[in-house]
Amino acid sequence: MNILILGSGGREHALAWKIKQSPKCGKIFIAPGNGGTLKMGTNLDIDLKNFEKVGEAIEENNIEMLIIGPEDPLVNGIVDHLRANKDFKKLKIIGPKAKGAMLEGSKEYAKEFMKKHGIPTADARTVTKENLEETIKYMERLDPPYVLKADGLAGGKGVIITEELEEARKSLRDLIEDKKFGAASEKVLLEQFLRGIEVSFFVITDGKDYRILPEAKDYKRIGERDTGLNTGGMGAVSPVVFVDRAFKEKVNKQIIKPTVEGLKKDKIDYCGFIFFGLINVGGDPYVIEYNVRMGDPETEVVLPRIKTDLLELLIAAADKNLIDTEIEYERFTASTVMYVSRGYPEFYEKGHEISVGDIRTVLPFHAGTKMVDGKLITNGGRVISLTGLGKNLGEALSKSYAGGKEVNWEGKKFREDIGFDLK
Ligand code: AMP
Numbered sequence: 267m268n269i270l271i272l273g274s275g276g277r278e279h280a281l282a283w284k285i286k287q288s289p290k291c292g293k294i295f296i297a298p299g300n301g302g303t304l305k306m307g308t309n310l311d312i313d314l315k316n317f318e319k320v321g322e323a324i325e326e327n328n329i330e331m332l333i334i335g336p337e338d339p340l341v342n343g344i345v346d347h348l349r350a351n352k353d354f355k356k357l358k359i360i361g362p363k364a365k366g367a368m369l370e371g372s373k374e375y376a377k378e379f380m381k382k383h384g385i386p387t388a389d390a391r392t393v394t395k396e397n398l399e400e401t402i403k404y405m406e407r408l409d410p411p412y413v414l415k416a417d418g419l420a421g422g423k424g425v426i427i428t429e430e431l432e433e434a435r436k437s438l439r440d441l442i443e444d445k446k447f448g449a450a451s452e453k454v455l456l457e458q459f460l461r462g463i464e465v466s467f468f469v470i471t472d473g474k475d476y477r478i479l480p481e482a483k484d485y486k487r488i489g490e491r492d493t494g495l496n497t498g499g500m501g502a503v504s505p506v507v508f509v510d511r512a513f514k515e516k517v518n519k520q521i522i523k524p525t526v527e528g529l530k531k532d533k534i535d536y537c538g539f540i541f542f543g544l545i546n547v548g549g550d551p552y553v554i555e556y557n558v559r560m561g562d563p564e565t566e567v568v569l570p571r572i573k574t575d576l577l578e579l580l581i582a583a584a585d586k587n588l589i590d591t592e593i594e595y596e597r598f599t600a601s602t603v604m605y606v607s608r609g610y611p612e613f614y615e616k617g618h619e620i621s622v623g624d625i626r627t628v629l630p631f632h633a634g635t636k637m638v639d640g641k642l643i644t645n646g647g648r649v650i651s652l653t654g655l656g657k658n659l660g661e662a663l664s665k666s667y668a669g670g671k672e673v674n675w676e677g678k679k680f681r682e683d684i685g686f687d688l689k
């Protein structure tokens with residue numbers, strides 16, 4: 267089976283790496299891909315906003331399965347677009363239509379969905395320009411910290427958390443009056459702060475049944491001990507020590523099951539991944555966000571821990587046959603450390619040559635890399651993620667860090683404390 271994976275991050279490299287191990291895998295294409303996905307298959311230079319071009323690539327390369335990595339094309343309706351073409355009737359697509367993708371595309375919609383289906387989440391009110399002044403007043407009565415979230419997609423930057431009332435008020439005005447994130451922040455959620463430790467769960471679902479993938483924890487802040495600006499993710503680990511059988515059972519019963527059943531009740535036909543961003547509040551899981559795709563860099567630790575043939579699971583999902591499948595995990599621990607460009611997540615340079623030494627003890631997943639005239643160069647903020655596998659977290663991490671010494675470029679940065687809170 268020929269497969270096209272959309273995206274260009276470590277997530278897509280990891281998907282290609284895992285799928286390539288399946289006996290059912292034919293040719294792999296990645297659009298646009300990066301300097302690492304070249305080794306997994308063929309990179310196609312396509313702008314993911316151009317759905318027509320994606321359709322042409324599917325035809326030209328006899329693609330039988332399309333996997334959509336990032337959220338933007340999903341929220342913008344790529345699946346609806348392709349499904350409208352009857353030539354693609356048999357195409358297996360991993361990723362929801364726009365309606366399902368609203369779980370990530372609108373935080374207000376996701377909140378209403380959770381309320382309607384009894385899924386635990388932080389209380390929130392929607393703020394628009396109509397109730398802005400009233401909310402600014404009302405905030406006096408709330409205890410800090412204040413959590414503000416732009417309703418729409420904001421590339422991971424749309425959440426503001428502050429202890430200061432005046433700063434929260436100013437941020438709320440910036441978001442709504444100054445449209446800091448354009449249409450994405452015309453509506454803002456003012457949300458109750460949840461205190462606890464975060465963990466992410468992932469499922470693959472065919473809209474009826476689901477299989478739970480290994481859980482993971484990512485490290486979003488740029489600085490050590492979770493300080494500084496939010497990034498796309500600076501590292502991740504799986505499994506997560508506090509996720510025992512009892513907690514997993516709660517997550518399944520209180521969150522995953524009602525979510526998949528909620529989609530069914532709301533007549534949303536959903537085939538793809540669901541990412542549950544959770545906070546463990548004193549042993550009880552609450553949803554802080556849904557994503558309608560896998561996480562990055564979580565995928566780089568989740569997929570190595572799946573023993574089962576992932577492609578078989580994806581085929582079963584697309585055929586609405588997940589009920590006949592089982593998923594088996596590896597027992598080892600996986601960690602990944604993201605090596606980034608100096609300046610990230612703000613302004614950063616690109617185009618530095620990367621030297622790669624002996625990295626046989628890690629799984630390298632490229633993100634912002636590009637091959638130019640036989641040279642590997644940096645091409646993004648997050649450059650490469652190195653996954654280590656070990657008997658325990660310490661062993662896995664020591665491999666991720668040892669591997670990092672072998673990969674160098676001008677201005678390489680990374681967090682030295684991935685997993686610090688779990689040891
Ligand atoms: P999100 O983009 O929704 O994942 O939010 C970014 C980060 O903000 C999360 O990873 C959490 O660390 C934090 N966060 C979001 N919502 C809340 C909340 N209600 N309470 C506490 N922390 C939150």
Ligand code: GLY
Binds near residue numbers: 557560563
């Ligand atoms: N690592 C967080 C995300 O993929 O959204």
